[in-house]
Amino acid sequence: MTAPDQADYVEVRNLRRLFDVSRPWLNRVIERQPRQFLRAVDDVSFTMPRGETLAIVGESGSGKSTVARMVVGLLAPSAGEVTIAGVSMTDPRRAAERRALRRRIQMIFQDPYASMNPRWRVDRIVAEPIRAFGLIEGERAVQARIGELLTLVGLHPDDGRRYPHAFSGGQRQRIAIARALASEADFLVADEPTSALDVSVQAQILNLMRDLQDRLGLTYLFISHNLAVVRHMASRIGVMYLGRLVEVGPGRALFTAPKHPYTRMLLDAVPDLAHVGRQRVPVQGEIPNPINPPSGCTFHPRCPFANVRCRAEVPAFRDGVACHAVQEGRLAPGTADAVA
Amino acid sequence: MATSAPAGLAPEAGPPPSRLARFLDSDLLASFRRSRLAMAAFAATVLFFALALLAPWISPQNPYDPAQLELMNANLPPIWAGDGQAPFWIGTDDQGRDVLSAVFYGMRLSLIVGVLGVAVSGLIGIGLGLVAGYAGGWVDTAIMRVADVQLTFPAILIALIVDGVAKAALGGHMDANAQIALIVLAIGLSFWVQYARTVRGSVMVEKNKDYVQAGRLIGLSAPVILTRHILPNVTGPVFVIATINLALAIITEATLSFLGTGLPETMPSLGTLIRTGNRFLFSGEWWIVAFPGLALAGLVLAINLLGDWLRDALNPKLQ
Numbered sequence: 001m002t003a004p005d006q007a008d009y010v011e012v013r014n015l016r017r018l019f020d021v022s023r024p025w026l027n028r029v030i031e032r033q034p035r036q037f038l039r040a041v042d043d044v045s046f047t048m049p050r051g052e053t054l055a056i057v058g059e060s061g062s063g064k065s066t067v068a069r070m071v072v073g074l075l076a077p078s079a080g081e082v083t084i085a086g087v088s089m090t091d092p093r094r095a096a097e098r099r100a101l102r103r104r105i106q107m108i109f110q111d112p113y114a115s116m117n118p119r120w121r122v123d124r125i126v127a128e129p130i131r132a133f134g135l136i137e138g139e140r141a142v143q144a145r146i147g148e149l150l151t152l153v154g155l156h157p158d159d160g161r162r163y164p165h166a167f168s169g170g171q172r173q174r175i176a177i178a179r180a181l182a183s184e185a186d187f188l189v190a191d192e193p194t195s196a197l198d199v200s201v202q203a204q205i206l207n208l209m210r211d212l213q214d215r216l217g218l219t220y221l222f223i224s225h226n227l228a229v230v231r232h233m234a235s236r237i238g239v240m241y242l243g244r245l246v247e248v249g250p251g252r253a254l255f256t257a258p259k260h261p262y263t264r265m266l267l268d269a270v271p272d273l274a275h276v277g278r279q280r281v282p283v284q285g286e287i288p289n290p291i292n293p294p295s296g297c298t299f300h301p302r303c304p305f306a307n308v309r310c311r312a313e314v315p316a317f318r319d320g321v322a323c324h325a326v327q328e329g330r331l332a333p334g335t336a337d338a339v340a
Numbered sequence: 341m342a343t344s345a346p347a348g349l350a351p352e353a354g355p356p357p358s359r360l361a362r363f364l365d366s367d368l369l370a371s372f373r374r375s376r377l378a379m380a381a382f383a384a385t386v387l388f389f390a391l392a393l394l395a396p397w398i399s400p401q402n403p404y405d406p407a408q409l410e411l412m413n414a415n416l417p418p419i420w421a422g423d424g425q426a427p428f429w430i431g432t433d434d435q436g437r438d439v440l441s442a443v444f445y446g447m448r449l450s451l452i453v454g455v456l457g458v459a460v461s462g463l464i465g466i467g468l469g470l471v472a473g474y475a476g477g478w479v480d481t482a483i484m485r486v487a488d489v490q491l492t493f494p495a496i497l498i499a500l501i502v503d504g505v506a507k508a509a510l511g512g513h514m515d516a517n518a519q520i521a522l523i524v525l526a527i528g529l530s531f532w533v534q535y536a537r538t539v540r541g542s543v544m545v546e547k548n549k550d551y552v553q554a555g556r557l558i559g560l561s562a563p564v565i566l567t568r569h570i571l572p573n574v575t576g577p578v579f580v581i582a583t584i585n586l587a588l589a590i591i592t593e594a595t596l597s598f599l600g601t602g603l604p605e606t607m608p609s610l611g612t613l614i615r616t617g618n619r620f621l622f623s624g625e626w627w628i629v630a631f632p633g634l635a636l637a638g639l640v641l642a643i644n645l646l647g648d649w650l651r652d653a654l655n656p657k658l659q
Contacts, residue, residue, distance in 0.1 A: 074553055102559050115550035119572050132558045183558060 008083075009219055010048040010071070010187065015080035017041040017066050021291060038291050040066040042243040044080070045317070050186075053213065053220040055234030055251075057227060057266070059287050063243040064223045068191045071221060072107045084187065103133045106180035110192040112172035116164040122175055123160030126150065129183035149178040153208060170201035174208065181212070189221045194229060206232055227270050231255060239263050242290055242298040247321045257333040259321040261303045297324065305331055371653040378653075381645035388639045392448040399441035400427040404607065409436045415620075418627050431627040434620065439627055442613055443635045449609040450636070453523055454590040458582050460528025461589075465535025466578060470566050472536065473543025484540065487533040495530040499592055502526040503601050516607045523602055527589045534581055542574035576654055583647035587640045594636055610636045 022028060022035040041063040048054050056064045069075040071082055073089050082089040084105060087097045106129075109115040116125050123146045129135075136142050147157030153174040164172055173193060180188055190209070194202040206229065212218060224230050230237055231251060238248040239262065247260040258264045285302040288294055297315050300306035305325040315322045325331040372378050391398070401408045413436035419429050430439045472483040490498065503526045507514070514522070546552060547570060555565045590610075596602035597611030605612055610632045617629030 072557060074556060099559065105557075107554070107557055109550035109554065111550060115554055117551045117569050117573070128555070129558045132560060179554070 008047040009050040009052075009085060010221070011081075011083040012047070012067075012071065013045050013081045013083070015041055015044045015067065015070060015082065016078050017063075017070060017075065018078045036291055039243050039293065040290065041070070041077075044240075044243075044245050046238055046245065046248060048219060048221065050219055051213070051217050052236065053222055053234045054236050054238060055222040055224060055230040056238045056240055056245075057224055057230050058240035059225065061242075061287055061290060062240040063290075064225075064240050065191050066243075067240070068107070068189050068221060068223045072105055072189050073102075074107070103129065103135070103183035104185050105187050105189070106183060106185035108173070108176050108180055108188060108190040108193045111196050112169050112176055113164075113196070115176050116172065118164055121161060121163055122150075122167075125164070126160065126175065126179045126182050129179060133183055135183065145182070149182055150175075152181065152212070153178045168201070169197045170205060173197065173205050177205075177208065177212070181216070186217065187219045187221070189223070191223045192225070193222075195224070195226065202229065203232075209233070227266065239266070242287060242293055244298065244322065245317065246299065246323065249320045259326045259331075259333045260299075260323045261305055261325065261331070262299050265302070297322075368653055372649075375649055375653075377645060378649035381642045381649065384638065384642035385646055388447060388635075388642060389451065391444055392451045395441075395444035395448045399438070399444045400429075401438045401441050403437045403442040403445055411436050415625055417625075430631050431625075433617070433625075433628045439631050442608060443610070443632050446608050446610040446613045446632060447635055447639065449520075449603060449607065450590050450593055450611070450639070453520060453527070453593045453603075453609065454586050456520075456524040457527030457531070457589040457593070458586050460524055461531035461585065462535055462578065462582055464528060465532035466539050466571075468532065469536040469539025470543055470571065470574075473540035474547055474562060474566055474570070476544075480540070483536065487536050490533050495588070496592055496595055498530040499523075499526040499596060500599075500601060502529050503596060507601070516604065519603055519607075523593055523596060526596070527592055530592065531585050531589065534585070535578060538577050538581060539574055542577065543570055546570050546573050580647060580651045580654060583643065583650055587643040587647065590636070590643070591640055610639075 017040050018037040019040055020035065021038045023031070023033055027033065028035065044063075044067055046054065056067060058064045066075065070077045071084075071089075073082075077090060081091075084101060087101050088094050089098060116122075123143070126146050126149055127142055130142055130145060136145055143160075146160050150157050150159055155171065155174055155178070159167075159171075164175070167175065176193075193209070194205050197205060209220065210233065213220060220233070222230070222233050224233075234251045236248065237251050237254045238245050239254075239260065240246065241262050247254065247258070247263050249259070254263065255267065258267055288298065288301065294301050294311075296312045297303070297306070297310045300310040303310065303325075307324075310324050313324070315324045315327065318327060321327070323331070326333070372382070396402070403409075413428065413432050414434050416428050416432040416436075417423050418431045419426070421431075428438050428440070430443075432438055433442070468483050468487075472480040503522060506522050506525070510518075543566075552565060552569055555569050560568075593602055593609060594611030594614065597609050598615045600615065603609045603612050605616060608616065613632035614629055614636070617625075617632060620626075620628045
């Protein structure tokens with residue numbers, strides 16, 4: 001429907017994913033239980049212009065990793081559509097175009113100890129996408145390209161002859177980035193790329209990713225639960241709660257004037273040196289069971305501003321937020337202190 | 341934003357260690373060197389394999405060649421029992437066949453059948469295990485239910501059924517090679533379940549690891565992912581099973597031959613030798629059955645001890 005456009009290089013529309021968590025068939029029949037579905041992602045929509053970093057934050061179980069896996073195509077959506085560079089990732093009629101697009105979309109995984117075949121040497125790991133897509137002819141040219149990629153991510157070309165276990169977590173994440181770039185990808189989905197790393201190494205990897213973005217014009221979808229990391233990386237931030245996107249906004253605006261009560265609660269919980277010793281409002285309650293989510297706005301059991309309408313009616317996503325209180329004007333955008 | 345790109349690992353002097361150097365440095369070899377039992381079992385296994393492979397060159401006579409048999413030499417006792425004669429160190433049978441030569445040749449057949457049987461069951465089991473674990477769903481259910489049903493029968497019974505059905509179908513007119521192939525198939529079909537279950541379990545763990553997802557992400561097909569990425573990472577337990585199953589396969593072949601459905605008397609394996617020798621046990625010619633029996637017991641014991649050690653050495657929880 002749209003030509004590839006600067007404004008929406010990546011377009012995600014009404015994405016939904018259910019997981020079947022039913023007991024086995026025989027148990028269901030004998031124990032008279034219905035099928036059960038876990039709604040991991042529900043009606044998530046966003047767009048990303050080329051060169052942007054959109055970060056998605058949320059607690060464990062909010063569905064952010066499921067969104068990431070659906071965007072790269074590792075997981076089929078139950079409903080909704082992902083369109084990248086104008087090509088639908090779900091439409092069977094566009095399979096040929098999708099194959100051509102495949103190499104431009106890569107993923108950086110959370111655990112750099114599990115994301116590489118432990119029996120392969122690093123040069124073979126990095127070269128695999130090049131060989132799989134037939135990007136470079138000739139073994140010497142491939143080796144030269146591997147050296148180039150390893151240098152690009154701050155490693156030495158000779159490191160290609162070692163096995164992954166010879167590297168630290170941060171170095172492995174560099175290798176993972178080199179591999180993602182090997183297929184000349186321009187859209188990288190990073191699923192908590194630093195959460196398995198030492199704090200001292202996290203900043204190095206984040207700086208490398210920003211530097212590569214500036215040099216190569218990469219677009220990042222950045223999944224994280226760490227607000228400090230997100231603040232460092234993202235131009236825009238989306239907040240997920242129980243499978244739904246509750247607020248999307250430019251990074252600075254979201255940190256200084258959060259709209260959704262959940263965003264305020266998250267920001268209030270961030271440890272801050274300026275507030276040492278001060279009494280802080282703790283995050284109240286826990287994320288409910290997604291198999292049986294609360295009615296209406298799923299956040300209402302934890303929300304200090306919830307009223308009857310919030311318990312009955314799912315808020316629509318409008319002007320970057322999905323909240324009745326904000327949309328009715330009951331709650332002005334403000335600092336986290338407005339909650340108290 | 342200045343990039344603080346630290347230098348990579350300082351390049352070490354010289355090339356990375358070779359495969360041989362890495363093997364010599366491995367935990368497995370260190371564990372082997374610590375275990376006298378493992379070394380003894382390994383030495384015995386190598387000795388048995390060497391005797392079996394070199395049988396045509398080290399045997400005093402070819403027990404399959406009737407022209408070399410002399411009835412004059414029939415029923416000679418072992419050399420230390422008074423009547424023994426020079427080339428027949430552990431005696432002869434009722435047709436003048438040298439027992440030592442027959443044991444060497446029989447061991448050769450037993451090992452051939454055992455190794456091929458393990459290979460066939462391994463191929464079937466690994467293949468089905470890979471498919472079941474990776475595909476999941478009804479494919480997995482179908483394969484594993486067949487495996488479960490087969491597990492309720494003893495392996496020897498499966499082998500007997502396969503052997504019997506095939507012989508009935510072919511009408512009993514089979515040359516020796518066809519008989520070997522048949523018994524290999526019978527053993528292969530009896531022992532694949534253990535491989536399939538083990539491989540399936542490992543595949544289900546590996547297929548969710550990110551390196552497999554990374555392979556899917558660059559559009560690799562399922563067969564490529566299975567053979568290139570998953571298979572090399574699930575072979576550890578398979579080697580242990582294969583070693584232990586080699587002893588089991590040899591015993592199964594011997595049992596079948598002892599029961600008379602295995603290899604023919606013209607081409608005797610250890611089991612056939614024990615069956616024919618059994619007839620002379622009560623007439624005092626004990627050596628005809630005792631030495632093939634000892635060879636079988638020694639061979640199976642050595643391989644089993646090696647398999648047990650390998651299982652413990654590769655078990656990270658025991659280290």
